[in-house]
Amino acid sequence: MQRLLLAVVLAGCGGSKPPATPAPVELRPLAANELHTVAELEAIPNRSQRSLALFAEMTRVITHPRCINCHPAGDSPHQRWMEPHDPPVVRGPASNGVAGMECTTCHQDRNQPLTRVPGAPGWHLAPLEMAWVGKSPAQLCTQLKDPKRNGGKTLDQLVEHNAHDKLVAWGWDPGADREPAPGTQEQFGALTAAWVQTGAECPTEKP
Amino acid sequence: MKIKINGVDKTLDVDPEMPLLWALRDILGLTGTKYGCGEALCGACTVHLDGHAVRACVTPVRRADGKAVTTIEGLSADGSHPLQKAWLELRVPQCGFCQAGQIMSAAALLAANPHPSDADIDQSMAGNLCRCGTYTRIRTAIKKAAGDK
Numbered sequence: 031m032q033r034l035l036l037a038v039v040l041a042g043c044g045g046s047k048p049p050a051t052p053a054p055v056e057l058r059p060l061a062a063n064e065l066h067t068v069a070e071l072e073a074i075p076n077r078s079q080r081s082l083a084l085f086a087e088m089t090r091v092i093t094h095p096r097c098i099n100c101h102p103a104g105d106s107p108h109q110r111w112m113e114p115h116d117p118p119v120v121r122g123p124a125s126n127g128v129a130g131m132e133c134t135t136c137h138q139d140r141n142q143p144l145t146r147v148p149g150a151p152g153w154h155l156a157p158l159e160m161a162w163v164g165k166s167p168a169q170l171c172t173q174l175k176d177p178k179r180n181g182g183k184t185l186d187q188l189v190e191h192n193a194h195d196k197l198v199a200w201g202w203d204p205g206a207d208r209e210p211a212p213g214t215q216e217q218f219g220a221l222t223a224a225w226v227q228t229g230a231e232c233p234t235e236k237p
Numbered sequence: 238m239k240i241k242i243n244g245v246d247k248t249l250d251v252d253p254e255m256p257l258l259w260a261l262r263d264i265l266g267l268t269g270t271k272y273g274c275g276e277a278l279c280g281a282c283t284v285h286l287d288g289h290a291v292r293a294c295v296t297p298v299r300r301a302d303g304k305a306v307t308t309i310e311g312l313s314a315d316g317s318h319p320l321q322k323a324w325l326e327l328r329v330p331q332c333g334f335c336q337a338g339q340i341m342s343a344a345a346l347l348a349a350n351p352h353p354s355d356a357d358i359d360q361s362m363a364g365n366l367c368r369c370g371t372y373t374r375i376r377t378a379i380k381k382a383a384g385d386k
Contacts, residue, residue: 072300075355116278117278117280117363117364118363118364119363119364120360122360127358128360128361129290129345129346129348129350129361130290130342130343130345130346130349130361130362131290131342131347131360131361131362131363131364132289132290134289135277135283135289135290135291135292135297135364136277136292136364137293138295138296138297138300139300142295142297145275145276145277145294145295147276147277147295152316197361
């Protein structure tokens with residue numbers, strides 16, 4: 031269960047009175063497979079804080095194994111709960127494997143229920159510059175906004191990618207006994223859109 | 238579905254989701270390609286789809302529609318592919334069950350990389366298991382076929 035408390039700065043315009051103490055906005059507790067919706071996060075009146083909360087919710091998807099397994103910081107993907115990929119495979123020059131052992135040597139355009147081999151259109155690794163493993167939320171955020179490290183996307187294109195890309199969609203339909211990413215792709219896309227609309231704020235590194 | 242198999246146009250009237258391996262072995266009688274694990278984990282069923290290695294056990298026939306499939310029977314007309322010759326010369330197989338898949342993966346490697354390093358070979362062949370442990374002979378034979386040994 032997750033409990034997210036966020037400060038709300040109450041309107042404090044009264045002459046010589048000291049600034050009002052921020053009152054926390056208490057969001058409903060979540061199960062591991064849920065996301066707070068954009069509508070719920072609209073309870074946070076401060077735009078910047080709302081943007082940060084939206085990104086915090088996005089990181090629950092981004093850092094889920096269904097997503098991060100194929101955004102490795104090295105040359106081999108992971109599977110299940112960040113276990114090494116079996117059989118051992120390598121990224122290759124185009125992040126789609128090597129001759130004789132490409133991603134699509136085994137992975138098809140959809141999940142294979144009988145063999146449990148996962149699949150989706152265009153199955154491949156995220157390029158190394160789009161590695162997510164080992165990154166803090168602050169690092170992930172600045173990376174996602176950097177076209178040199180997000181596949182050359184504008185923020186609007188990032189919204190479209192998160193909301194509709196078919197390989198991204200696999201994260202919520204992983205087949206077999208794999209745990210899906212939390213929420214839905216529709217929610218993830220809406221969170222991304224709202225994050226962009228609120229200034230695409232990034233968290234700062236905690237000391 | 239229309240598939241060019243070993244250079245010959247074939248029409249297959251089968252369930253599009255049928256594994257390509259089933260179509261090759263049970264419908265077309267091309268039994269050189271072997272069934273190993275059935276889960277793309279051993280490589281025994283490796284064939285080429287438009288020149289790229291695929292595991293036939295998990296590849297639905299529909300993926301091959303309109304494309305060219307090459308099996309071990311079609312790698313050469315008379316067993317004269319450099320890999321086949323090297324395999325014979327170095328007596329690579331022991332039981333032999335995995336060897337068709339090994340050769341097809343190696344052929345895909347050499348087609349893209351005519352002079353692979355040891356590391357290249359290890360990476361490309363990592364998904365082809367040999368329970369007899371002929372890995373060192375496989376690597377030597379690939380280098381021989383490449384003219385590097």
